[in-house]
Amino acid sequence: NAGVTQTPKFRILKIGQSMTLQCAQDMNHNYMYWYRQDPGMGLKLIYYSVGAGITDKGEVPNGYNVSRSTTEDFPLRLELAAPSQTSVYFCASSSVPGGSQETQYFGPGTRLLVL
Amino acid sequence: EDQVTQSPEALRLQEGESSSLNCSYTVSGLRGLFWYRQDPGKGPEFLFTLYSAGEEKEKERLKATLTKKESFLHITAPKPEDSATYLCAVQAHTGGFKTIFGAGTRLFVKA
Numbered sequence: 001n002a003g004v005t006q007t008p009k010f011r012i013l014k015i016g017q018s019m020t021l022q023c024a025q026d027m028n029h030n031y032m033y034w035y036r037q038d039p040g041m042g043l044k045l046i047y048y049s050v051g052a053g054i055t056d057k058g059e060v061p062n063g064y065n066v067s068r069s070t071t072e073d074f075p076l077r078l079e080l081a082a083p084s085q086t087s088v089y090f091c092a093s094s095s096v097p098g099g100s101q102e103t104q105y106f107g108p109g110t111r112l113l114v115l
Numbered sequence: 116e117d118q119v120t121q122s123p124e125a126l127r128l129q130e131g132e133s134s135s136l137n138c139s140y141t142v143s144g145l146r147g148l149f150w151y152r153q154d155p156g157k158g159p160e161f162l163f164t165l166y167s168a169g170e171e172k173e174k175e176r177l178k179a180t181l182t183k184k185e186s187f188l189h190i191t192a193p194k195p196e197d198s199a200t201y202l203c204a205v206q207a208h209t210g211g212f213k214t215i216f217g218a219g220t221r222l223f224v225k226a
Contacts, residue, residue, distance in 0.1 A: 004158075031212060042119065042202065042216035043159070050212065058213055090158050103149070104214065106158030 001026050004107035006091050012113045013081040021076040021110050023091030031094045032074040033104065034058075034066065036087040043090065049074055081114045088112070117142045121203050121217035128193055128224050136188040136220045138203030148186050150179050151202040153219065159202055162188075193224045 007022045025032065030051045035043040035058075045058030049068040063085060065077040074093075078085060088111050092104040118141045128134055140148065147166055151159035163172045165181040172179050176197065178189040188201055200219040206212065 033214070035216075040218060042218045043204075043214075044216075045213055048212060092158075103161040103164060104159075105161065106151075108158050109156075 003027065004091055004093055004105050006089075006107035006110050008110060009108070010111045010113075012115060013078075014115060015081060015083065017081050018077070018079050019081070021078070021089055021091075021112075023074045023076065023107060024072050025074075025091075025093040025105070026072065027093060027095070027105065028071060029093035029095050029105075030071065031104075032068065033092040033094075034064070034074070034076045035090045035092065036060065036085075037090060037109075038087050046076065046089075078112075083114050086112060086114045117205065117207050117215045119203055119205055119215050119217035121201075121220050123220060124218070125221040126223070128190075128222070130194055130224055130226050131192045133189070133191045133193070135190070136201055136222070138186040138188070138217055139184060140186070140203075140205045141184075142205050142207045142215070144208035146206040146208045148181055149204045149206075149214070150186070150188055151204065153200045153202055162201075190222070193222075195224045195226050198222055198224045 004025045033048045034046040037043045044060045047066040049055045088109045091107040094104045120139045122137045150162040153159045163179040168183045176191050180187050200221045202219045204214045204216040
């Protein structure tokens with residue numbers, strides 16, 4: 001199993017450009033999450049999904065969009081990139097909550113720089 | 116408002132010098148408290164889940180404990196390879212499946 005994979009690893013965007021951060025998991029997890037991590041700060045939840053076709057906003061959703069057409073994939077779309085979106089983005093997945101199964105597996109992250 | 120505060124921000128230890136990391140939380144009905152380890156340039160790696168006050172879990176040199184207001188991550192006789200950032204996070208019963216993370220404690224263990 002590859003676990004949670006993310007592409008690209010690093011990207012530089014110009015202000016106003018758009019891009020999609022890709023995330024895929026091969027563990028058949030229903031729950032998937034997108035976080036951003038700024039230096040010296042905790043992870044902030046952007047969006048999450050409880051299954052294919054179902055998504056919901058987290059703490060900091062402005063400027064982002066998501067879709068979940070399959071169990072495996074959960075792409076994050078940035079429209080009109082702004083310098084405030086410079087961050088490291090992590091995708092995570094987890095199985096149905098409850099008991100010892102409630103753990104999130106994280107991808108390696110995508111480092112985004114908006115100039 | 117649900118909140119997680121970790122202390123200290125950074126901790127420097129000599130190899131073999133035991134210590135504890137603190138995670139204080141405010142949440143409306145704790146569903147679960149999680150500890151993660153994060154190495155530089157990598158995603159967080161799951162360590163423990165705690166669900167109720169009094170619960171304890173151990174893994175090698177690490178032991179996590181939970182009270183109604185805080186959790187401790189005890190590190191016994193640390194080694195240089197334990198150097199990392201340790202993240203604490205909580206989920207509330209009323210928060211859907213949103214996870215609130217603390218800023219982390221950066222641990223440096225010198226040989």
